[in-house]
Amino acid sequence: MTNGETPAARASDVLVAGSGLAGLAAALGLARAGFDVVLSGAGERTGRGRTVALLDRSVAFLDSLGLWTRLRAEAAPLRSLRLIDDTGTLFPPRPVEFHAAEIGLDAFGWNIENDRMAETLAAEVGRAPGVERVASGVAAYDFTADAVRARLEDGRTISARLAIxxxxxxxxxxxxxxLDARIHAYGQSALTAFLAHRLPHHDFSSEFHTRGxxxxxxxxxxxxAAPNRSSLVWVMADEDARRREALDNEALAEEIERQARSLLGAMRIEGERGIFPMTRQIVPRIIAGRLALVGDAAHVFPPIGAQGLNLGLRDVEAIIxxxxxxxxxxxxIGGATALSAYERDRRPDIVLRTGVVDGLNRALLTHFAPVDFARGAALATLSAIGPLRRFVMRQGLRPHTARLRAKSSTPGSPPAAATRSRPR
Ligand SMILES: Cc1cc2nc3c(=O)[nH]c(=O)nc-3n(C[C@H](O)[C@H](O)[C@H](O)COP(=O)(O)OP(=O)(O)OC[C@H]3O[C@@H](n4cnc5c(N)ncnc54)[C@H](O)[C@@H]3O)c2cc1C
Known part of the structure; x- marks a missing residue:
């Protein structure tokens, strides 16, 4: 560069903006598939008691990136799920249990602290040939017919054929x-924490359905320090979250134990806790000229059924x-044909998951007796009828995309879904 000249842009195949869990996975997957990738965004800690439960499909994808053995060492298996109605309904169903073994799986998923997962992904990105990681975020974009040019906060420019x-x-x-985003605030917040507790969890994830x-x-x-540990996600009305946020750890731990009906015995809160407002964000179009959105940029909904990042990782698989x-x-790779294929592939899965999670959340909040009755009857039916329960379990795990099933043998793309023998 001579005096007064604009520095030349760093040319790449793909610019990934954002190095959260979705961005790190996207950068790594694209580099493994042979693309020259620039990943923009500072590494950051999420902390505050946040974990993600990774479902079977995500595990298969992370395994295809060579990451699962390391992540597995930091994760706990969810071999059984227990649903307990605590709404005070007139039609209380009995608790329902689902066991992964009923559908031939070792576990429904694996729970891992967000920060442990981010550290593992970031370390691999740091070693991977084909990814340049820049800590600076993107300040501005210029989308043109031939390329996208991104100006970073540190003044550098990156050009790419595709931006993610x-x-x-x-x-x-x-x-x-x-691109538009329609945002709905539920008036609820999720309180998160890591808990040490007296009794073992026996690989059970327990979900109490409360009115909040x-x-x-x-x-x-x-x-x-603690043989028995769990993470908590407690969704409640904003005013209850504010009150509980003000409690000290001991008082809050007592409330948690009470709400858990002492299922895991006395509780101790480990480290920081978090409060996250619950929103739903619908993004009607997830592509534009040379841009594909993935992860929370493309969809946000409440943390029910461990769907958020799992959906985001399926976006990542699809764009790769x-x-x-x-x-x-x-x-x-950033042209209209490729991007339209991406949107076509992802739309049904995103619409379905957003709708189901929204519906489940609203069904809990309502005091309308027929809805209560239908919810109770559905749980009772699930409890009683094995084949139906197995069908529902499979639907909860199965991604709704034709491409991922059809293309699972494409070089550079992930392997087939729902492998039975998972690396341990
Ligand atoms: C309480 C709670 C529990 C959850 N539990 C689960 C679960 O069990 N299972 C599950 O699948 N999902 C779960 N989720 C959802 C999941 O955590 C999110 O979907 C996921 O973390 C989103 O990852 P992301 O990378 O898309 O976005 P983010 O984590 O938001 O990352 C985006 C990144 O982009 C960076 N950035 C922003 N602007 C720029 C810029 N201009 N340039 C560069 N970088 C930028 C940000 O700093 C950030 O690092 C949960 C969510 C909550 C709130």
Whole structure:
């Protein structure tokens, strides 16, 4: 560069904006598939008692990236699920239990602290050939017919044929491309914490359905200091969250134990806790010229049924498959054909998951007797009829996308879903 000249842009195949869990996975997967990738965004800690339960499909994808053995060492299996009605309804159903073994799986999923997962992914990104990680975020985008040019906060410019917006719910990439997001606030918040408790969880995830929202205890691995550990996601009305936020750890631990009906005995809160407002965010279009949105940039909903990041990782799998397919057919990886294929592939899964989670959340909040009755009857039916229960379990895990099933053998794309023998 000579004085007064603009520095040349760093040219790449793909720019991934955002190095949260979805962005890290996208950068790694695209680099493994042979693309030259720039990943923009500072590493950050989520902390505050946050975990993600990774379902079977996500485990298969992470395994295909060579990550699962390391993540598995930090995760706890969810081998059984227990649903307990605590709404005070006139039609209280008995608790329902689901066991992964009933559908031939070792576990429904694996629960891992967000920060442990991010550290593992970031370490692998740091080692992977084909990814340049820049800590600076994207300040501005210029989407043109041939390329996207992104100006970073540190003044550098990156040009790419495809930009992936993995920059979370307030996505700057989405706004820069003029894509709309419809946001609904539920008036609820999720209180999160890591808990040490007296009794073992026996690999059970327990979900109490309360009028404020679900109260869920999810297994965590033992630590040197505590043999029995779980993470808590307690969804409640905003005013209850404010009151509980003000409690000290001992008082809050007592409330948690009471709400858990002492299922796991006395509780102790480990480390920081968090409060996260519950919103639903519908993004009608997840592509624009040379841009594909993934993860929370493309969809946000309450943490019910462990769907958020699992859906985000399926976005990541799909955009990798579309880019590989375009390259193999000598087409533009950021062109309209590749991006339309991505949107077509992801739309049904996103619409279905957003709708189901929204419906489940609202069904708990309502005091309308017929809805209460239907909810109780549905749980009782599930409890009584094995084949129906197994069908529902499979639907809860199965991604609704044709491409992922059909393309699972594409080089550079992930392996087939729902493997029975998972690496341990
Ligand atoms: C309480 C709770 C429990 C949950 N439990 C589960 C669960 O069990 N299972 C599950 O699947 N999901 C769960 N989720 C959802 C899951 O945590 C999220 O879907 C997931 O973490 C989103 O990851 P992301 O990478 O898409 O977004 P984010 O984590 O928001 O990451 C976006 C990143 O982009 C960065 N960024 C922003 N702007 C820019 C910019 N201009 N340039 C560069 N970078 C930028 C941000 O700093 C951030 O690092 C839960 C969520 C909550 C709130």
């Amino acid at each position: 917006g993995a920059d979370g719910r307030d996505s700057k990439a989405r706004r820069a491309a003029g 929202g679900p109260f869920t205890l999810v297994p965590l691995p033992a630590s040197a 498959a579309c880019a590989v397919e375009a390259r193999d057919a000598s087409r533009d």
